[in-house]
Amino acid sequence: MNNQRLVILLLLIAYIFSPSLFNWIINPEGAWYRPYIVWILVIVIAFVIQLRRKKYQDLD
Template sequence: MRINPALLLLILLLIVFTPSIHEWITETQSAWYRPYIVWLGLIIFVYLGQRSTSNNEH
């Protein structure tokens, strides 16, 4: 099984920037939709990654 390099990079970036991302999301003066922006970005990233791998497997 081959690990997608973009997914590996995302995991590495999340490990490095998790404290900053958590602080950005949970600020008291922040907009209510910030956590949803993070989730939407993650869903789009995974969708694009899966779409490209399924095209290569066929």
């Protein structure tokens, strides 16, 4: 149940900040690696959630 709250909170934050984030990513004067930063963050967050989930499953 706790993971569901975290995912809902992350989705809400992403929804609120998505226009600003999208403009930051596609800004032609910005660095070429900006979209990759966002994807790395998504992968790291998913990895951490999976580690926590496995940790709690091993305890049961």
